[in-house]
Amino acid sequence: MPDTNVKDEAFRDSIATVDGKGKRIWVFPQKPKGKLYNLRMLFTAAYLLIFFGLPFIKVNGNPVFLINILKRKFILFGQIFWPQDFFIFALGMVVFIVFIALFTVVFGRVFCGWACPQTIFMEMIFRKVEYWIEGDAPQQKILAKAPWNAEKITKRLSKWTAFWLMSFIIANTFLAYIIGIDELYKTVTEPLAKNLGTLISLVVFTTIFFFVYLWMREQICTVICPYGRMQGVLLDRNSVIVAYDYIRGEKRGKFHKNEDRTIGDCIDCNQCVKVCPTGIDIRNGTQLECINCTACIDACNHTMDAVGLPQGLIRYASEHNIAKNRPWLYTGKMKAYTLVMALLLGVLVWLLASRTDVGVTLLRTSGQLYQEQPGNQMSNLYNYKALNKTFKNKEIVLRPVNFKGTIKLVGEEHLLVPQDGTVAGQMFIYLDKGDVKNRKTTLKIGVYENGKLLTTIATSFLGPFDGN
Numbered sequence: 001m002p003d004t005n006v007k008d009e010a011f012r013d014s015i016a017t018v019d020g021k022g023k024r025i026w027v028f029p030q031k032p033k034g035k036l037y038n039l040r041m042l043f044t045a046a047y048l049l050i051f052f053g054l055p056f057i058k059v060n061g062n063p064v065f066l067i068n069i070l071k072r073k074f075i076l077f078g079q080i081f082w083p084q085d086f087f088i089f090a091l092g093m094v095v096f097i098v099f100i101a102l103f104t105v106v107f108g109r110v111f112c113g114w115a116c117p118q119t120i121f122m123e124m125i126f127r128k129v130e131y132w133i134e135g136d137a138p139q140q141k142i143l144a145k146a147p148w149n150a151e152k153i154t155k156r157l158s159k160w161t162a163f164w165l166m167s168f169i170i171a172n173t174f175l176a177y178i179i180g181i182d183e184l185y186k187t188v189t190e191p192l193a194k195n196l197g198t199l200i201s202l203v204v205f206t207t208i209f210f211f212v213y214l215w216m217r218e219q220i221c222t223v224i225c226p227y228g229r230m231q232g233v234l235l236d237r238n239s240v241i242v243a244y245d246y247i248r249g250e251k252r253g254k255f256h257k258n259e260d261r262t263i264g265d266c267i268d269c270n271q272c273v274k275v276c277p278t279g280i281d282i283r284n285g286t287q288l289e290c291i292n293c294t295a296c297i298d299a300c301n302h303t304m305d306a307v308g309l310p311q312g313l314i315r316y317a318s319e320h321n322i323a324k325n326r327p328w329l330y331t332g333k334m335k336a337y338t339l340v341m342a343l344l345l346g347v348l349v350w351l352l353a354s355r356t357d358v359g360v361t362l363l364r365t366s367g368q369l370y371q372e373q374p375g376n377q378m379s380n381l382y383n384y385k386a387l388n389k390t391f392k393n394k395e396i397v398l399r400p401v402n403f404k405g406t407i408k409l410v411g412e413e414h415l416l417v418p419q420d421g422t423v424a425g426q427m428f429i430y431l432d433k434g435d436v437k438n439r440k441t442t443l444k445i446g447v448y449e450n451g452k453l454l455t456t457i458a459t460s461f462l463g464p465f466d467g468n
Contacts, residue, residue, distance in 0.1 A: 015222050016279040016289055026144070027218055027279040028137040029127075030271075034298025043114060044124040051117075055176035055184075060391040062420070063180050070178075079352075080389045080420060084359050088351050095344045100227070102337035104234040108241035108286075112227065113293035118212075118220050121170065123277055123293065126163060126213045133159045137274065160214070167209035171202055218278045221291050228288045235286065237319040238331050242292045244272075244283045244314050245322050255307045265309050272296035272314060282314060356455045358394050358417060359387040360447050363459070365426065370436075370462050377430050380461050385424040388417040394449060398427070401444040401456060406430040429461060436463035 017025050057064045059078040066075040074081040074089070081089060103111060112119055134140045134155050146152050176184045179198070187195040187202075212220060221228060235241065249266035266283065273281045275296060278289040282296045300314040320326050365381040373379050388394050394417045398407050409415060410426040417423050429443065441461040447454045 016281075016287075017218060017222060024219075025279065027277065028140045028144075029277045029279075029295070030137040030274040030299075031131050032275050032293075032295040032298055034295075034302060036294040036298050040114060040124065040294070044120050047115070047120055048125075052173055055173060055181045062391055065177060066180055067177055068179060080391075082359070082387060082389065084387065085355065085389075088348070088355065091344070091348050091351065095341070095348050098337065098341050098344055101230075101234055102334070102341050104227075104231055105236065105239055105337055106334055108235060108239050109227070109231050109290065109292045110240075112221065112291035113242075116221075116291075118225070119291060119293065122213055122217060125166065127277075129162050129166070130159060133162065163214050164206070164210050167213065168202075168206045170209050171205035174205060175202055218289075222278055222289045228291075231288065236331070236333065237323075238329050238334070240316055240318050240328065241286055242282060242290060242294060242297060242314065243286070243317045243319070243322060245312070245317070246283070247322055247325075249283070249313050265304070265313050267303065267307060269303050271299040271303050275299045355389075356447075357388070357390045358396055358447060358449070358454055359389065360396075360398075360455070360457055361385050362445065362457050364462065370464065371428075373430060376433050378433055378436060378463065379428045379430045382427050382429065382459065383424070384427055385422060386415060386417045387422045388419055391419050393417070393419050396454070397448045399446045399448055401446045403431065403441075403443050403461075404435060405432070405443075407445070431461060436461065439463060439465055 017027055019025055054065050055063060062078075063075055064078050066073065068074065072083050100111070130140070134143055143152055143155060172184065175198070183198075187198045192199055216224075244266075248264060250264040252266040252268040253261075253263040255261075255267035255269075270281075272283065273279075273296075275298070276282070277293060277295065278291060280287050280289045282290065294316075297314050297316075301311040304311050304313060318328055321328060362382050362384050365383055368381045371379045371381070384398075386396065396415045396417060398415065400407065406429070408428045408430070410428070412425060415423070431441075435441075439462070441463060443459050443461050445457050445459065447457065
């Protein structure tokens with residue numbers, strides 16, 4: 001950014017919403033409007049359609065998206081994931097974090113302004129209701145300073161009620177993602193005593209959302225969310241951000257009609273500051289409070305149109321774009337992030353593609369030695385557990401892979417694993433004594449369905465010390 005002295009940079013010593021005494025400065029942003037705001041509205045409409053509609057979409061009678069932490073069951077895009085698949089989830093989180101880093105290096109904090117749920121709900125829903133009830137920023141400031149008369153009480157109660165109802169709807173939707181829409185429906189229709197725990201959770205979530213959107217607001221983005229701090233580490237001079245073109249804009253000065261303007265194009269109207277939901281002045285440069293919502297771009301473009309100056313004084317650009325008047329560069333740092341991201345994404349895709357429909361664990365029964373059997377054979381007793389990761393019943397067969405022997409289930413003829421469920425039991429493995437030459441023999445067992453090998457599991461066979 002432009003050369004500044006220490007005094008000019010004093011604004012970086014604290015965030016814009018806290019004064020020198022640590023007291024909060026309440027932000028009353030002016031109602032935004034413009035082309036970018038309209039695009040955000042379209043994106044918000046699509047986002048909300050997906051967010052509120054996804055819990056109702058089912059595949060084979062099951063939700064397409066479910067994160068049931070209590071039952072340790074996760075359904076992502078119709079695929080069931082269990083704790084046994086945690087390594088895939090962990091890798092997915094790593095890929096997501098790397099993606100966020102890459103995205104921030106290239107495009108700055110655009111995710112916060114366009115796709116973050118906090119921003120979408122606050123700026124595109126709750127703030128709109130607030131404008132509708134209390135008016136634009138000047139009316140809100142007057143109302144905040146007014147005594148508690150009938151008008152203020154009516155407007156505040158109306159806003160609080162609307163905010164609580166919206167928070168309740170959001171809390172129900174989040175709960176549907178955790179327990180499923182069918183369970184949520186039971187909670188609503190059945191007696192409260194049967195679902196008291198769920199009801200309490202719903203009230204708690206509603207209260208949290210209500211508090212966030214009524215009181216915390218931009219503090220979530222500027223104080224609590226770690227992503228704002230991350231951008232200070234990840235951004236460089238080639239990152240695309242919402243930036244003020246100080247080369248063109250300085251030196252600032254008021255606009256006078258029919259003047260021969262010899263100073264910068266910034267007419268110091270402060271419209272970019274008035275519309276900012278986090279209360280910053282974008283002309284000071286990149287700041288951690290900036291969520292790239294583009295409200296300042298729309299406000300500045302409107303002003304430029306009004307005074308007959310070119311748009312783009314505030315725009316998406318990098319520091320090099322502005323300082324050097326050069327085109328955007330795809331730097332080595334960005335290429336490195338992209339390479340790492342591609343490798344991780346490839347591994348993740350391979351893990352998902354090679355993931356088996358049925359998972360089987362096999363453990364030799366604790367405390368059991370080998371058993372002598374007729375026909376010069378010996379056996380070991382095992383506990384098995386089979387997990388069906390699909391929405392169809394599975395009948396599987398266990399067959400020897402690297403040994404000659406027999407596998408017999410206890411009390412079962414076929415291993416039928418119900419859809420989206422587990423089955424457990426015991427089984428014997430029989431080997432000829434002549435094939436048992438060590439204290440422990442490694443065995444590999446194939447898991448088959450309709451003659452097709454699904455996966456191979458390994459276990460050990462315990463024999464006598466001398467191998468006889």
